[in-house]
Amino acid sequence: MSDEVLIELENVGVAFNATRSMRGGRYWALEDVSLRLKRGERLGVIGRNGAGKSTLLRVLAGILEPDRGRVRRGPVSCQLLSLALGFMPYLTGRDNAVLSGLMLGLRQREIIARLPAIREFSELGDFFDEPISSYSSGMVMRLAFSVAIQVEPDVMLIDEVLAVGDAEFQQKSGAALRERMRQGHTVVLVSHSEPEVAKLCDRLLWIEHGRSVMEGDRDSVFEAYHQQLHLTGAAA
Numbered sequence: 283m284s285d286e287v288l289i290e291l292e293n294v295g296v297a298f299n300a301t302r303s304m305r306g307g308r309y310w311a312l313e314d315v316s317l318r319l320k321r322g323e324r325l326g327v328i329g330r331n332g333a334g335k336s337t338l339l340r341v342l343a344g345i346l347e348p349d350r351g352r353v354r355r356g357p358v359s360c361q362l363l364s365l366a367l368g369f370m371p372y373l374t375g376r377d378n379a380v381l382s383g384l385m386l387g388l389r390q391r392e393i394i395a396r397l398p399a400i401r402e403f404s405e406l407g408d409f410f411d412e413p414i415s416s417y418s419s420g421m422v423m424r425l426a427f428s429v430a431i432q433v434e435p436d437v438m439l440i441d442e443v444l445a446v447g448d449a450e451f452q453q454k455s456g457a458a459l460r461e462r463m464r465q466g467h468t469v470v471l472v473s474h475s476e477p478e479v480a481k482l483c484d485r486l487l488w489i490e491h492g493r494s495v496m497e498g499d500r501d502s503v504f505e506a507y508h509q510q511l512h513l514t515g516a517a518a
């Protein structure tokens with residue numbers, strides 16, 4: 283891992299409009315999170331349901347602007363892999379792959395040259411040329427993962443998607459991801475699967491109620507997290 287900081291968050295907060303049952307007003311999904319993401323880092327983000335993990339990934343991806351705090355970003359391309367992904371349902375897998383590549387800063391001919399590899403990795407067969415409204419959620423994730431693996435963004439932000447798809451594809455995507463990490467790619471992974479996080483990440487950020495609780499090497503953060511779960515008797 284190099285010392286080059288790709289994205290830096292300083293006391294970042296994101297507020298949403300609260301629902302009527304919450305009596306309106308603003309609701310802080312992220313309250314105060316600071317983070318320095320370095321090139322080549324394999325960062326896991328852990329925390330209970332609703333802690334703000336997905337919101338944090340959307341800030342890192344540049345999809346959400348913070349309502350407080352500061353984000354400093356180098357000239358990096360980020361790809362967010364999430365089940366709530368922004369594909370166009372009426373376009374084919376192929377056209378969505380081209381769009382994603384363009385949005386990640388590739389030239390049209392670069393992404394077109396990679397289409398056969400994307401189609402092959404996805405194992406979508408003829409579905410690659412069908413509108414993705416006809417895909418299952420597992421098929422959408424196959425497409426998204428295949429694009430990300432072939433396009434090679436500077437930063438891959440992965441939100442609970444590795445468990446989607448059948449066991450064979452999970453194994454293949456996990457292996458492809460580990461290979462990318464071995465080559466020094468930067469990955470941020472949100473997952474409730476501790477074995478997955480333990481296998482892929484060497485550093486962890488633990489957040490609760492939108493605030494950073496602890497950041498550090500994987501084993502120390504897991505230890506503190508488990509201790510707290512034990513104390514509160516709560517499940518992750």
Ligand SMILES: Nc1ncnc2c1ncn2[C@@H]1O[C@H](COP(=O)(O)OP(=O)(O)OP(=O)(O)O)[C@@H](O)[C@H]1O
Pocket residue numbers: 298299310311329330331332333334335336337338
């Ligand atoms: N677009 C939105 N509008 C309103 N509230 C939102 C929106 N997105 C997230 N929230 C709220 O912000 C809080 C944090 O949500 P977020 O999805 O970031 O948590 P999470 O840690 O990823 O949760 P989980 O582990 O359950 O996926 C939640 O209370 C959620 O309901």
